[in-house]
Amino acid sequence: MKPAALLTLCSIAFAVLWTCGMLWSSGTIDLANIVILSACGAFVGVAWY
Numbered sequence: 001m002k003p004a005a006l007l008t009l010c011s012i013a014f015a016v017l018w019t020c021g022m023l024w025s026s027g028t029i030d031l032a033n034i035v036i037l038s039a040c041g042a043f044v045g046v047a048w049y
Contacts, residue, residue, distance in 0.1 A: 007049060008049065010048070011045045011046070011048040011049040012045060014044070014045060014048050015041045015042060015044050015045025015048070016041070016045075018041055018044050018045075019037050019038055019040070019041030019044075022037045022040070022041070023037055
């Protein structure tokens with residue numbers, strides 16, 4: 001596996017885990033919270049990459 005592919009997979013996994021953790025710790029799960037934290041999770045994944 002290429003190092004770039006491994007980095008991409010790790011950044012996606014980190015973004016998903018970060019988003020799920022933030023949703024879990026926020027307490028309330030509503031549409032606005034999901035949208036905002038998903039956008040933040042995508043940003044975190046790109047920043048990790």
